[in-house]
Amino acid sequence: GSGGSENSGEEGGMNLLEDGKLTYASSGLYKPFSFEEGGDLQGFDVEIGAAIAEEMGLEPNPVTSPWETIIQSLLGNKFDAVIGSMSITKERAERVAFSDPYYYSGGMIFVPEGSDIQGAEDLEGKRIGVVAQSTYDEAAQEYTDDIKYYNSDVVALKDLTVEGRLDAVITADVVGFEAISSGMAIQEVGEPLWVEQPAFAVRPEDEELLAEMDKALDAIIENGTYAEISEKYFGRDLLDVDLEGITILE
C-alpha cells in the first residue's frame, strides 16, 4: 500500500502519489508487456516504466490495476501514470493526457488452429473475444454484435482453444505471438488491421509530469536503454516499423 502525501515541494508540480516515487500501472495480465511471474511484476511495460522513472531521478513503483477500471483508477489518484500499453484514442484523450507513443503495435485477428476464417471479411457475425475497454472492442464492433468481454487478452486467447466458445480474438500481434510461442493452438489471420500507438497516460492536469516523462522517453531511446529492453522481450526494436500504407488508429 501507498499512503497519500500528495503534492510534495521537491517535485514541484509533478503531484506524485509518493515523494520520490513514480507509481505507474499496468493490467499485469498482458504478457509479455506486463505479467507476474514468481510474484514479480515484469514485462516490457514494467521495465520501460522503470527506465523512465530512473531517468527522472525517481524510484520506480509499478502496480497493477484491472484493465476495465484502469482509467477510473488513474483519475481517482490511485497511481501517477498508466504505463500499460494504453493506445491513444480520441475518446481516452478527452479524459487523460497522453505522452508521445512509446511503441507501435498491430491489432491482429487470432483464430483457433485450422479455423476457416481467412481474413477480416470472414468475421461477419462471428463471436469475437476482446478485453473490455480495449481498442479492440471498437474494432470488433465493426464486424459483429456477438462480442465476449474478458479481463485479460491471454485468457481470451486461451478460450479460443476451447471449441465452440469463440471464433476469433482481436488483440495486439505481439501478445498473440507470445501465446503461440508458448504452445497455444491458435494462429494469426492476415496482416495487422491497423497500427496503434500505445503511450503513457496521466491525469490531464499533470502537465509537468507529462513533460518530464516525454523528456525521459526521448532520453532512454537516445541512450539505447529502450532498444535493450525491446530486444530482451521481442528480439527487435518495436519502434523500428514501416508505417507506410497502414492505418494508424486514432
Place this chain on the structure above:
Amino acid sequence: MMEFLQTMLEVIKRTAPGFLEATVLTLQVTAVALVLGTLLGLVFALMKISKSKILQTIANIYITIIRGTPLIVQIMFLYFGITAVIILDAFWAGAIALGIHNGAYIAEIFRGAIQSIDKGQREASMALGMTRGQSMKRIIFPQALKRSIPPLGNQFIITLKDSSLVYIISVSELFAVANRDAAQSYQPFETYLVVGLYYLVLVMIFTAILRWYEGRLNVDK
C-alpha cells in the same frame, strides 16, 4: 443536491436500455442456478442423512469444497476446467457454477430443516408401523419443506446478488454492463450507484414475493 439528482436522472436514463437488457440476463442466470441448486441440494441432503457412509462422505466432500472456496474461484475453475469435458458457453458455465455452488448451501438448508423436525414425529410415525421411507416421505419431508422456505428464499436472494460474479467470464449481466458503462462514461460513482439500485429493487421485489408466500403458507395451515 439538485444538480446531483439531475445527473442521477440522466445516468438512469442513459443506462436504462443496457441495464434492463442485462437485468434479464441476471434473472436468467439466477433462475437456472436456483433450479439446479435446488435439485442438487435435495440429492445431497438425502445423501447426508442416508445410512450409507459412502453417500455421506461424498456429500460431505462436495459441501466442504464448495463452502470452503470462494464462488469466484469456482466460476473460473469450472469455466476453464469443465471445458476439457463438455463445451459450455459462458452463460451456461456461469449458471452451472452458480448452481453447483448453491447446491451445497441448499443441501444444508434441507438437511437442517429435516433434522429440525421434532424426533417425536419420526417416532410417532414409526410406532404406527411406517417404514423409514414412508415416514420420511409422508411425515418428515412435507414439514421440512415448509420449514425450508424462509432460508431457501434467503438463499435465492443471495444467488441473485452472487450472479454479479459471472461478469468475470464475460456474461453481460448487470454488473458487467455497469462496469463497461462506468469506464466509458467516466462516471463510476453514478453508474455503480444506479446498478446498486437495480439490485436493491430486484431484491426487494423478491423479498416481497417471499413474505407474501410465507404469509399464505401460514394461513393455509
Place this chain on the structure above:
Amino acid sequence: MMEFLQTMLEVIKRTAPGFLEATVLTLQVTAVALVLGTLLGLVFALMKISKSKILQTIANIYITIIRGTPLIVQIMFLYFGITAVIILDAFWAGAIALGIHNGAYIAEIFRGAIQSIDKGQREASMALGMTRGQSMKRIIFPQALKRSIPPLGNQFIITLKDSSLVYIISVSELFAVANRDAAQSYQPFETYLVVGLYYLVLVMIFTAILRWYEGRLNVDK
C-alpha cells in the same frame, strides 16, 4: 493421472512464493474487515433493538442496502465513490468495504442472538430491580455474545472467501495473484485449482480453531 499430479506439483511449487505472500494480504484484509464489521455490527444491533424509532430506521436502511446489493458493487462504489472525499489506497478501501458489508450481517447476528435469549431472563433481572440497561449489560448481552460465536465464526469464514473480491480494485490478494498467474502461465485450470486449495486449507484451519474454541466455551460453563 500421474502426469496430472506431476503438473499440479509443479504448479504448486511455481506459485508458492507468490501465493504465500498473497495469503498474508488475504488474511490482513479479512482481519481488518472482521474488526470493523464486528464494531459496526454491535452498534447497529444496539440501534435496532433500541427504543428510538430514528435509530431503528437508520439501522434498517443500512442493513437493507448492504444486504440488498452485491458485495462487488459495494466495493466498486466505495473505491471510486469515496475518493471524492478521502484518499484511500486499495487495501484500505477493500478492507473497509468488506467491513461495512460485514457490519450489516454481524448486526443481524447480534440482534438475533439477543432476541433469542429467553425473555424470562430479562423478566427475572427486571423483577430483581435491574434497569433495562443493567439487564442488557449484565444478563442478556453476555449470554447473547456466547450464542453469537458460532454464527460469527461462520461469518468470519464467509469474509475470508469474500476477500477474494477485492482483487477487482487491484489488491494483490490470493485471487488477484492467481489471475495474474493464470494469464502468464497459460494454465488457468491448474492455477485456479491450486488457489482453491489455498482457500480450502485456510477455511479448514479457521473452522478447526472455531470448533476448538466453541468446545472450550462449552466446557467452561
Place this chain on the structure above:
Amino acid sequence: MLKATNLHKSFGKLEVLKGIDLEVQPSEVVVLVGVSGSGKSTLLRCFNFLERINQGSIEIDGQVIDAKKQKLSQVRAEVGMVFQHFNLFPHKTVLENVIEAPIVVKKENKETAIAKGKALLEKVGLADKADVYPSKLSGGQKQRVAIARALAMEPKALLFDEPTSALDPELVGEVLAVMKQLAEEGMTMVVVTHEMKFAREVADRIIMLDEGVIIENTDPKTFFENPSNERTRQFISLVE
C-alpha cells in the same frame, strides 16, 4: 400378550435397563412408576422396538421378535404408543392424522379408513374436530386424537408414556376418562404415569422401576398400603 425376558439396554456406557422380566396378560392394565431416569420410557420403547435391546428377548402374543429377521415396522404396527407430547402430525387434519397409518401401512381403502376414523373420533369425543388442524386443539384434545390415531391401527396392546404430564391440570381428567374406558373395554395397556389416583382405580398391577430394576410388582392395594421396598415407600410419600 407382551413379555420381556431378562431385558438389558444400555446407552453407551450407561446401563438403563438391567435385566427386566415382565409379562403383561391380555386385557391387563399395568401401571409403571419410578423416579425420573429410572428407565420407564426406555422400557416402553423397547416393547415397541423404538429402542434396540442389547440382551434378552421380547415376545408379542407368544412369539419372540427377532429384530434381525423380522420387519420391525410390521411388528410396531401391532403395538400402539401414545406419547407425552402427543406428536400429532401438524400438517394433517385431525381425521388425516387418524387415517394416515391405516392407509399407508395397512393399505386400507380410503373410504373404510375414513369411516373407521370418524367412529374413533366419536369415541374419544372429538367427532366435530375432524377437519381441524392439531394446532387449533387444546392439549387434552390433542392427546385424545393421539389415542384415536393409535387405535386406528387396531393394535394388540397400547403403551402410554406419561400421557397427561404435558397437560394443564384441568385437562388431565378428559384424557384419563378415555383411558379408563379403553381399560374397561378390555384393551391391554402399559401406562407410565404419575397420576396415582388413576393407578389406584384402574391398574390391575403396579410396577415400580428403580435404576433399571423392577423393585415392586404387585396389585394397587398392596402397592400403596404395604409396599415391600423402602424406596417404594419413599416414592409414594413424595408423589402423593
Place this chain on the structure above:
Amino acid sequence: MLKATNLHKSFGKLEVLKGIDLEVQPSEVVVLVGVSGSGKSTLLRCFNFLERINQGSIEIDGQVIDAKKQKLSQVRAEVGMVFQHFNLFPHKTVLENVIEAPIVVKKENKETAIAKGKALLEKVGLADKADVYPSKLSGGQKQRVAIARALAMEPKALLFDEPTSALDPELVGEVLAVMKQLAEEGMTMVVVTHEMKFAREVADRIIMLDEGVIIENTDPKTFFENPSNERTRQFISLVE
C-alpha cells in the same frame, strides 16, 4: 401490604383482567387458582409491574405506585418474584445468581453480599452448590436457588408463579417445603399453584380467578368444602 384496586389489563383487544380488587395483608399467604388463561400470571405480573396496567391502581405498603412518576426498577426491587421456569442466569454460578442483584441494584459491597448469599443458600439447603452452574442442578434445586435469589433483595413480598409445575413430581416436595418455611417465618406471599395440598395446608386465603374476575375469595376450608360458585366446584373436582 399489596393492594389492587379495580385493576384492568388488556392485551390488544383481549381484556384479561376485568376489574380486580385484592388486598394482601402483611405476612399473609394468598393462593391464586383458576384454569389456564384465567389471568393468574397476568395479575401477578401486574403486582410486579412487569405488565403495565390499563386502569385501576396498585399500592405497595400503602403507597400508590404511579408508573409515570416512579422508577419502576426501584419498585420492582421491593417485591420479589419466582417463576415457573426458574429463569436462573445460566452464565453465573449459583452464588453469583444470588448476589448479582444486591451488588448491581442495591450497590451492596461484595463481601456483605457474599456472606448474605451464602446464608440464604444455607437456608434453602444448597450451601454446597454455591460454585456450581445452574445447568448442573436438578429442577428442584434450581427453584430453591431462584427463591434464595429473590430473598437476597429482602423484598416486602414474594410472588410465585406456578413454582412447581415444571418439576418432576418427586422434586415438588423440596420446593414446597422451602415455601412453607418462608410462610411460617411471616413472609407475605402470593402463590399461583395447582398444588391443592399446599393450598389447603399453608394458605391463609384462596382466591379463584375466572375469565379475569375474582369469583372466590375465602379461607381454604370454605374453599374446598363449601365454595360459593359452581365453577369453583367444577374446578376443584377437576384438579383434586
